[in-house]
Amino acid sequence: MKFILVASILGFLAALVGSPQAAISIDPSDPNILYTGRWDSSNPSQPWSYWIGSSIIVEFEGVGIEASMGAGDSGRPDYLRVIVDDDLANSMKIPVPLTATTFTLASGLTDTAHKIEIIKETDIGRWTLYSLGLNDGDSVVPPSPRPAHKIAFFGDSNLAGYSLESEQNESGDELRGSHFGYAGVASRILDAEYQNISRSGATVSSIHGEYDLVEYGSDTPIWDFSQFPADVVVVNAGANDVGRPIHKIKEDYHAFLDDLRTTHPGAHIMLYNSWGWSYGEPANFIHEVIAERNDSNMSWAVFPWIFEQWHGCEYDHAGMAGILADHLTSTLGWSQKPRDVMSGFGKNGNVANGSFEEVAPFGGYGWRYYTDPGVSRVYDPAGAHGGDFHLRLSSGASSHQPNPASDGETFTLVLWLRGGQNGDEVDVTMDFRDQEMWTTPLQTETEAISLTTGWEQYSMTATAPVGAANPVFHTRVTFTAGEGAIVDIDDVGMSSPTGIPVSGPLPTVGRLSASPNPFNPSINIEFRLPEAGFVLLNVYDVSGRRVATITEGHYQKGIFSKRWNGRNFYGQEVGSGTYFARIEAGKFSETRKMVLIR
Numbered sequence: 001m002k003f004i005l006v007a008s009i010l011g012f013l014a015a016l017v018g019s020p021q022a023a024i025s026i027d028p029s030d031p032n033i034l035y036t037g038r039w040d041s042s043n044p045s046q047p048w049s050y051w052i053g054s055s056i057i058v059e060f061e062g063v064g065i066e067a068s069m070g071a072g073d074s075g076r077p078d079y080l081r082v083i084v085d086d087d088l089a090n091s092m093k094i095p096v097p098l099t100a101t102t103f104t105l106a107s108g109l110t111d112t113a114h115k116i117e118i119i120k121e122t123d124i125g126r127w128t129l130y131s132l133g134l135n136d137g138d139s140v141v142p143p144s145p146r147p148a149h150k151i152a153f154f155g156d157s158n159l160a161g162y163s164l165e166s167e168q169n170e171s172g173d174e175l176r177g178s179h180f181g182y183a184g185v186a187s188r189i190l191d192a193e194y195q196n197i198s199r200s201g202a203t204v205s206s207i208h209g210e211y212d213l214v215e216y217g218s219d220t221p222i223w224d225f226s227q228f229p230a231d232v233v234v235v236n237a238g239a240n241d242v243g244r245p246i247h248k249i250k251e252d253y254h255a256f257l258d259d260l261r262t263t264h265p266g267a268h269i270m271l272y273n274s275w276g277w278s279y280g281e282p283a284n285f286i287h288e289v290i291a292e293r294n295d296s297n298m299s300w301a302v303f304p305w306i307f308e309q310w311h312g313c314e315y316d317h318a319g320m321a322g323i324l325a326d327h328l329t330s331t332l333g334w335s336q337k338p339r340d341v342m343s344g345f346g347k348n349g350n351v352a353n354g355s356f357e358e359v360a361p362f363g364g365y366g367w368r369y370y371t372d373p374g375v376s377r378v379y380d381p382a383g384a385h386g387g388d389f390h391l392r393l394s395s396g397a398s399s400h401q402p403n404p405a406s407d408g409e410t411f412t413l414v415l416w417l418r419g420g421q422n423g424d425e426v427d428v429t430m431d432f433r434d435q436e437m438w439t440t441p442l443q444t445e446t447e448a449i450s451l452t453t454g455w456e457q458y459s460m461t462a463t464a465p466v467g468a469a470n471p472v473f474h475t476r477v478t479f480t481a482g483e484g485a486i487v488d489i490d491d492v493g494m495s496s497p498t499g500i501p502v503s504g505p506l507p508t509v510g511r512l513s514a515s516p517n518p519f520n521p522s523i524n525i526e527f528r529l530p531e532a533g534f535v536l537l538n539v540y541d542v543s544g545r546r547v548a549t550i551t552e553g554h555y556q557k558g559i560f561s562k563r564w565n566g567r568n569f570y571g572q573e574v575g576s577g578t579y580f581a582r583i584e585a586g587k588f589s590e591t592r593k594m595v596l597i598r
């Protein structure tokens with residue numbers, strides 16, 4: 001996979017550079033070019049941008065388009081992403097050399113209306129646009145309306161998308177990105193344009209010192225906030241402050257929030273931090289900072305940090321984007337566009353990408369580590385247990401996947417396994433860990449399984465400990481191939497705490513029920529599945545807003561029971577009133593009214 005990817009990028013680049021000059025040159029000041037993010041246009045014919053997430057969008061009638069661009073004097077090439085006609089999955093990331101160079105961004109298109117979008121992926125130097133070029137007879141046309149919302153992000157290396165495209169925390173320039181980081185993903189879900197003022201190593205204080213700069217390291221020019229009147233401001237900084245006294249970190253948050261309120265008087269401002277790594281994480285007390293503001297247009301949210309690395313890969317970012325989007329939908333009523341393949345890290349007890357089919361467009365797979373020797377995702381439509389792909393581990397190699405967990409919860413892992421030879425062995429481990437990263441698991445259970453050469457289903461159940469010194473924060477599933485073994489793995493699912501099938505005859509028709517009803521404080525939701533498949537069970541309020549996700553994942557045929565504790569996505573108790581449980585499971589869907597009386 002790696003070799004094919006590299007070869008295709010090189011082929012693309014060869015086609016990009018050195019193409020003939022187009023006949024029509026479009027000046028960057030053309031009013032039909034739409035600029036988003038943070039730009040310096042003091043010379044409108046040579047606008048430049050430093051911060052990531054800045055982009056241009058051009059719509060044109062014609063068969064192709066080229067651009068003259070350069071990375072300026074940083075000494076290293078910047079990386080840009082090029083998207084033609086909104087085709088995200090086939091977009092290309094290109095390095096931009098220091099001097100002005102002409103790139104063919106699209107060619108050989110049908111002679112109709114097209115759209116090109118170029119996004120700055122790295123914060124290495126300036127991206128300067130010198131000109132656009134079209135073929136004779138082609139023309140740029142007025143742009144479509146801008147997205148409905150604007151979001152300004154301020155953060156550190158994780159938000160800057162460091163090692164986004166690696167599962168092993170490699171932060172090479174070519175592995176960074178913004179558009180498939182959570183700033184980009186959440187903005188697309190919410191129909192927003194964004195700017196991403198984020199930098200590696202930033203603390204709350206240092207990003208405060210840089211938040212109004214057009215270019216990192218230079219006080220001139222200063223950004224004019226009226227050029228991007230953000231509806232929402234997201235601050236994701238503080239991970240680099242861990243270890244400092246909490247009252248000092250709080251002081252820094254307050255100083256930053258004071259200035260953000262001045263520069264964004266009407267915006268909803270939120271702190272968004274990772275809940276993990278360490279007990280000194282700001283996520284543990286940002287709710288106190290927001291409470292101290294007494295500003296009804298401020299909020300906070302946290303996302304679980306259950307991967308053991310400094311930065312999230314694409315799959316993790318998809319999960320962070322989902323939580324942020326849900327928060328803004330819940331807080332501001334913003335609607336969401338359908339989410340695509342990037343559904344994020346394990347949520348509600350599901351094992352992200354357990355069938356190994358669902359691949360984020362640029363290499364995030366959910367399971368780590370695909371790039372280790374002996375670990376591969378095998379494309380084999382005829383041989384995979386389900387779909388086109390399965391995971392293969394060979395002699396001693398391992399892969400793992402983290403998921404949220406709490407004290408006393410029971411998880412059942414169900415998966416399909418096959419050996420290269422009869423008797424090949426695999427160790428399947430389910431462990432439970434606290435919130436402190438890089439520490440010994442609180443509890444570890446391993447089963448050694450001897451395989452045959454045919455696909456067979458296996459299951460394993462483990463219960464998280466209760467009363468450990470620190471509470472259980474997450475669980476991790478690990479597969480390790482035995483010495484000399486070849487192990488194929490597919491269709492991995494993990495039932496969340498109460499998702500274990502109830503005994504009894506298998507149902508022949510789908511059914512959803514909820515009891516007791518009315519309820520307080522929790523309600524039992526039972527669903528019967530006449531066939532195996534993907535299940536989505538959500539709770540909505542009377543205005544149709546999603547309040548909580550009860551479960552989301554692959555289920556076998558059977559009767560299942562889940563409890564809703566009357567809390568929303570953020571663990572907050574919802575008020576008395578009418579709510580609806582809605583299940584979608586293949587052809588079966590049903591809605592049940594539930595009345596909460598506090």
Ligand SMILES: [Ca+2]
Nearest residue numbers: 355386387389
């Ligand atoms: Ca599969």
